[in-house]
Amino acid sequence: MSSRHIQYAADVESLPTTAWVVLGLLSFGRELSGYDLRKWAEASVRFFYGSPAMSQIYRELRRLEAQGYAVSRPAPPEEPRRKRLYRITPAGLDALAGWLREAPVEAPVLKHGVALRVWLGHLSDPATLRRTVLEHREFAQRMLDEVSAARAVAEHDPTWAYPAMIERWGERYWAAERDAADALLADLATLNQQPPATSPVP
Template structure:
């Protein structure tokens, strides 16, 4: 009945609409960029629009074209009761909620560190550190805004998780930097052309 197996991103988009009010695809994208993105990435515009059309086909959302009273031509979406039910069923997660997926290109390069110049590698990791600090600042902004605009409890918990996660990301990166430094001066031989010595 209700469930053809939609991808998580479709549920995420529907989830964005599960909070009161109607929104355009454009608004959904902005909101995803500011909040969803910290724990689930942010789909591209094109995908959001595609998912909205699919969700409408399933009867999970309805859309309304803006009339001439509004300055700008747009299409605003709202969740239906069927959509809310389906989303709730999905969120309750029969059995398998799916695995966490992580792709960390910086750690990947460190893993391949035997091929790189130590200073270059270090620079890469330091860039990432700065980036993570920037992200942390952004999630804190989002959290601050969430007091007013996003005063719903559960999204706040998710954002709090994201904040702690980024704090940890910063620490983890610093730890990796320390490991790299320890490797560089002294402890071990990091010979780039080491023979197949056991």
Template sequence: MSSRSGRSSVTPTGWALLGVLSNSDELSGYDIKKWTEWSLRFLYGSPAYSQIYTELKKLEDAGLLTSRVAGDGGARTKRLYKITSDGSAALREWADESPVDPPQLKHNPLLRVIFGHLTSPRRLKEIMQEHVAFADRMQREAAVEARWAAEEPAWAFGRVALQWAERYYAAERELALRVIKDLDEAEEAVAKSSTETVCGTPPLMRERWYEIERRVKAEEG
């Protein structure tokens, strides 16, 4: 497969791995994994080893990177990956010209909240408290890594992203705390309803749902 024809099949994770390789001469799969855990995990997620090696194989088949086996053939043997000139050109084209899809939020704690009628406010608050702790930890870790990124000029843009991550998780923490407070209001609203289901939540009739939808669309124009 030619490098140009293979570009269309590169996944977002594949572009991310090429981006990692663009910062170094050669990297092993272990090196790439460590790099993603250092930076990408705060804003894109850190792919598993199996996904990394699957993507690397696809990128090599497309001519966007090369690999070689280094070592003595024993336990110290490892495969090193290097971006090709075609890979660098494709990566720059992707960075400069490819459309940027908006982020798609998949928020597991809030998925529980939106179906909160299936559990109790107490359980929902426990879930959100756990999320507060997660956001707090991610904020602190992003702050540390952003500070250390300042030690290396080559990481200047990475530091900008890490600083964003620090602010993002700080905001996420505050939003989660607000949800915990809002759950009290939701519980009161449900308690005031005279008609309840087995789950203790007012039923939402189909006709009522569509009526609300029409009003929302009218307001949105």
């Protein structure tokens, strides 16, 4: 109803990024349920953007459908389970492409509880710190293993070239995270050797 001419954005009540993530999953062309989307997000998006809660996914799906960016239908009776399948619309593809073109890229968000704890090391003890970092090292290794497994699946198919590329990126990221944990463990060790630093013979 506005008198302005706006090309791509008649009604863009700008959606939260999570909505674009969900629409992004649908943009690969498959018809999926909320549950499916969750599983897939756990196996892909999780490594670089976390994975939204189920309830959040359902909310975004309803919103996307209200916006005309997706359509849904109940699964046909042949399907054993009652569920609702979502598909992206041309308008949805357009909107997603427009978001990619125009929305400014937000700075990456990092909340690193392990770094926070070491930073407050003066209120902790060496053993606890060491254990915390070691657990994180194992977590990073696990993430690396999982993202590697995910990548192995969709390799060599040009349709999945970009997801595969980001999975490679994820491998590098989590390998670096593991290595940084190792370096931190080494730093912690040298710090603990220092206090009795009245070294007899230099």
